[in-house]
Amino acid sequence: MLADRNFRLQFFIPPDKSFLLAYWPNDQKSLPERLGVSLTLSAVLECRYQIRTAPGKGVGMFAMEDIAPGAIVARERPILVAPLMLSWDSIERDISSNMPEHVREAFFALHNCKPPSFARVHGIINTNAINIDDMPGQTDFGPYVAVLKDICRANHSCNPNAIYRWDFATFTGALHARRAIAAGEEVSISYIGAHMPYAERHERLRDKYFFVCKCPVCNLPPAARAEDDRARQELTFVRGLLEAGFYDEFAPDVPKQLAMAKMLEDASDCNVSTWRAVAGKLVRAYCTLGERAEAVKWARRAMEMTLVDTGTDGGWAAVVAAPENTDVWRSKVVDK
Numbered sequence: 001m002l003a004d005r006n007f008r009l010q011f012f013i014p015p016d017k018s019f020l021l022a023y024w025p026n027d028q029k030s031l032p033e034r035l036g037v038s039l040t041l042s043a044v045l046e047c048r049y050q051i052r053t054a055p056g057k058g059v060g061m062f063a064m065e066d067i068a069p070g071a072i073v074a075r076e077r078p079i080l081v082a083p084l085m086l087s088w089d090s091i092e093r094d095i096s097s098n099m100p101e102h103v104r105e106a107f108f109a110l111h112n113c114k115p116p117s118f119a120r121v122h123g124i125i126n127t128n129a130i131n132i133d134d135m136p137g138q139t140d141f142g143p144y145v146a147v148l149k150d151i152c153r154a155n156h157s158c159n160p161n162a163i164y165r166w167d168f169a170t171f172t173g174a175l176h177a178r179r180a181i182a183a184g185e186e187v188s189i190s191y192i193g194a195h196m197p198y199a200e201r202h203e204r205l206r207d208k209y210f211f212v213c214k215c216p217v218c219n220l221p222p223a224a225r226a227e228d229d230r231a232r233q234e235l236t237f238v239r240g241l242l243e244a245g246f247y248d249e250f251a252p253d254v255p256k257q258l259a260m261a262k263m264l265e266d267a268s269d270c271n272v273s274t275w276r277a278v279a280g281k282l283v284r285a286y287c288t289l290g291e292r293a294e295a296v297k298w299a300r301r302a303m304e305m306t307l308v309d310t311g312t313d314g315g316w317a318a319v320v321a322a323p324e325n326t327d328v329w330r331s332k333v334v335d336k
C-alpha cells in the first residue's frame with residue numbers, strides 16, 4: 001500500500017458538468033497538465049442507451065435505438081480515477097468531502113457484490129471499476145482504475161454484444177457494439193476472458209462477482225453447451241499458435257481464413273485484434289481475386305472491428321466503398 005502523501009487529490013468539473021475525482025502523484029501540475037489531454041471536450045460524450053431495471057439482474061443498460069456494429073453505444077467520463085494501491089480510507093474520505101452530492105449519490109447507488117467484510121467503497125470499486133491501460137508516466141504507481149457511472153451498469157454475457165474501450169486522448173470510456181444491437185436490446189459486455197469453457201467461466205464469475213451467469217450461452221442444452229466449450233477451447237489452442245507467430249502457416253489461404261472466421265464466430269470471440277487480422281487477410285485475398293461482394297463484406301467486418309479497437313475506421317471505409325481501388329485488385333486474375 002502506498003503512503004497517501006505520495007498522492008495529490010485533484011478534482012475537475014468539465015463544461016458538461018460531469019465530474020472527475022482523481023489521484024495523481026504528488027507534483028504541482030494540474031490534472032489536465034499532468035494528463036496532457038483536454039478535459040474540456042464535451043461533444044465526445046455519447047448516450048444511445050438508457051439505464052433501467054433488468055429482470056433478474058437488478059439494473060442494466062438498454063439500447064435506445066438500433067446500433068450498427070462498431071458504432072458507439074456509450075461514451076462517458078469517469079467519476080473516479082485512482083491507483084489501486086491507494087488506501088480505501090482516503091478514497092472514502094475524499095468521496096464524502098469532495099464529490100458533489102449528485103455524483104456521490106450516483107457512486108453509492110452502484111452495485112456492490114462484495115461481502116460485508118469489504119469496506120463499502122472498496123466493494124463498489126472492486127465490483128465496478130475498469131482498468132485503465134497505458135497511463136503515461138504512471139509506472140511507479142501500479143495500475144489505475146476508473147469508475148464510470150453508466151458504463152459500469154452494463155451486465156455480463158458470455159456472448160456479449162458490446163466491448164469496452166478506454167480512450168486516453170479524450171479521457172473517456174466507451175462501449176462499442178461488436179454486432180448489430182436492436183433498439184430495446186440489453187447491452188452486455190464480458191467481465192472475464194470469454195475463451196474459458198462453461199465450468200471455468202462460472203467459477204470465475206462466482207468467485208469474483210458473486211453471481212451465476214444465466215446468459216443465452218450458459219442456458220444452452222447440455223449438448224450445445226459442450227459444443228460451445230469445444231469451440232472456445234479450439235480457439236484458445238489456435239490463438240496460442242497465432243501469438244507464437246504461426247499465423248501465416250496456420251491460415252495461408254482463403255478456406256483456412258474462412259474456417260478461422262467461423263471459429264471466432266462460434267467461440268463468441270471478443271478479441272478484436274484477431275478479428276481484424278482475419279478480416280484484413282480475407283479482404284486482401286478477395287481483392288486479389290477480384291471478388292467484389294466478398295471483399296466488401298470482409299472490409300466491412302474489418303472496419304467494424306477496427307472501430308471497436310481504435311475508435312477510427314483505419315481506412316477501411318474507403319475499401320468498403322471501392323475495393324477495386326486497392327493496389328492488389330485482380331492481381332491474381334488471369335485474363336483469358
Ligand SMILES: [Zn+2]
Binds near residue numbers: 157159213214215218
Ligand atoms: Zn454466461
